[in-house]
Amino acid sequence: MSPQPSLPSWVTWWQRPFPDANTLLLPGRQPALVDSGFVGHAEETADWARAHAGDVHLVVNTHWHSDHVGGNALLQARGAGIAAGAPEAEAISRRDPGCCAAEYLDQPVAPYTVDVPLDDGQILRLGEADWEVIRTPGHTPGHLALWQPEERLLVVGDALSDYDVGWVNLALDGLDAATTALASLKRMAELSPRVLLPSHGPVPADPGAAFATALRRARRLVDDPDDGAVWYGARRIFAFALMIRGGVLADEVEPYLHARAWLTDAARLLDRTPQALAAELTATMLRSGAVVLRDGRLHAAAEHAPVAPESLRVPYPRAWPAAEAY
Template sequence: MDSAPDADAIARRDPGCCLAEYLDQPVPPYTVDEPLDDGQLLRLGDTDWEVLHTPGHTPGHLALWHPEERLLVVGDALSDYDVGWVNLALDGPDASAAAVASLQRLADLEPGVLLPAHGPIPVEPTTAFANALRRGRRLVDDPDGAVWYGARRIFAFALMIRDGIAADEVEPYLLARAWLADAAQLLRRTPEALAAELVGTMIRSGAVVVRDKRLHAAAEYSPVLPEALRAPYPPAWPAPAGRRGL
């Protein structure tokens, strides 16, 4: 399920699609059968869901709404404990405001049940939205904080999917990442300074722990299978059927 512009980028095997190479988060090759747009009805089984374009976490982020049951699939827009990070470097300085506007649009639906992409189902949707909107507005008011928030999230996820990174490999790993270079520019630091500060602050806060000379994310997680990390980046994906020769 992808928005129409994202689906087109995937069909082209665009280097930037899925942010796979940018974030160093390999994604197995796939194709999009049905691009989706805001307001479209999507038939799943014997149920119709309304597609909602909710930019913020990504420009093409989508949510699904079932008005009769008041079920809302919010994806990465929010969870029971957080909001989706925004990429000010790639999506521009208005990305945080777009995320807040999307959260408000979803909150105005007054859903009875929220289904996030991560974590437990929120017990009280109204409270979950109030907390998410408060966090989202902080990202709008503090652009540097939004950049830091994203950097912490990306680095923690890198540690999770790799089940840790050797302590002596962490700095070279970070300095090879495009997202860190972009964050450093926005924060008016050198990449070397940001890498050191990022690691240091996350260890001091307890978000990252050192065990057996490896850095690990402190949060509970399940590492991915090693072969999943060997998936090629999108430009090397096989061309979709019917689009050979792209």
Template sequence: MQKSCVIFFERKFPSANMILIKDQLPILIDTGFGSDTKETEQLMKEAGVSPEELHLIVNTHYHSDHVGGNFYLQKNYGVTIAAHKWEAELINSCDLEACSAEWLDQPVEPYRVDTKLSDNDEIHTGSRTLKVLHTPGHTLGHISLYDPEEEVLICGDLFHKNDIGWLNIFREGVSSIQRSMESLDWLSMLQIKQAYSGHGPQIENPSASIDAARKRFEKWLRAPEKVSWHACKRIFSFTLIMKNGLAKEEIDHYLLKCGWFQDFARYSFQLQPAEFIQVLIDEMIRSGAAIWHNNHLIAAAPYQAPQEKWMKKNIKPKDWKSQDILI
């Protein structure tokens, strides 16, 4: 049989990157955003693995850009899904907080986690063994996967080549910085030749990226407002991507109904939400995260706008039980 290989798909927003382990038991790590399922399927087929052949889907964590393809692949092909046991419990109980989807206003179609993972579990692909590493920070149930033989790390949104994952202090806890630093310290002890993260290009010098990430977290410890600014800009940028921009007259109404916006305004910046609107818009423009175009605020990052028809479904965990959409 042909030697197994790791195939990395760097994807445009709103989808996170995917990693396909092509082996006797093919494994797909993360499945992109829910509107991109046809592309997800096509990417696998082009790599020589049909969805029917998938042995397992592993989610690094439960945010919409990483788990959005789960519903389609599980419903149509019966693929087994694995995730950290803490996030699995929330998903399988249809908890309103699952995926932070309600708080973030990000649609996620329902899925079931069949295999609950813990730290040091092993996932076998045939000729490879991936070790599950619990690396909390970005979410409490965030995991990374490590192949000690090939010295390959799949690190989700813990760190990227030139960035770090945003921290949700209101859903994952104010000690998220310390958890992230502990996770990085653990990874820094591993021999890693190649790393793949949830966003951006593959990481050729993982130790340098880990060091840079740790230094940034250390700065955040000294200036906690940086945590909140980083998160607000990432969340709002993702909103602008999902909605393909917001008209100027829509922004106030939209932001004021968002849980994340309310929390950051009141508790991180000690402002009334209405006062924080212009402050956030100004910072989005100043930092280059967004631009004005034809009276619409548009995300500056390259992206592929979701189909309007798909977005109108707007399915959240609160709908998973009440609608006839469960798998």
């Protein structure tokens, strides 16, 4: 295996297992954090940042999924500002019930506000360097990447990883979402970064190879929406649900799935009933080994850190206090 590309001394990288996104810390006079992990590990995230860089001045979110914004509320309470892509920033300010897809995906997020809406081409001073905001919609409509041109570092969020491409939600974001994701990937590849910093998994040893794999998989999202996009997204969302709950009792898995908006939408796109999809999803993931039965519960097989059940008890965005209250 080739060695990982070297990171400059002024970045601190934390590769984390699910359910937390990897976290990038940029120490300096005004320390910045890119993504803030899952809500159940907010203390751990904030303490880690403080230990390495002092008080965080700004948190930048690549996008609003729960594994990227879970520490926002706590860091904001401790004085940090929050920056996020403009469409997400606006929705968060409005307290749009669709915020973070938290309710849709049944992934809790503690309430926060966005202080700095970000748009394409904007330059942000993060730690000791300037970074450019690159809008990269696809995985979510507000998804963004961060580009550091001198060191040619590219923070790619969930757009791609060493082995994969970000799932897209055709029901929520429209059938164009896959084409949009592919276009965003091409735009990122054209920057020919020296180092890719993905939100999950390791720093790719070969950014060119990682892009080649991701582009191939993104074409599949476009060419085979059922299998490439809908099934793929459903497997990811289901595995994450199992991870943050420490598994779900085998008897309760299908009723849990039937009540989920994402599953109902996926079933409609796949021309099945929610009941049929729930049964098929569970059976195929058990068969592939992505889900395992242990002590009467179904668990996700992928490595993940435990989450305290009480940390999941936060309101959905429709019940968040008004943004003005901050």
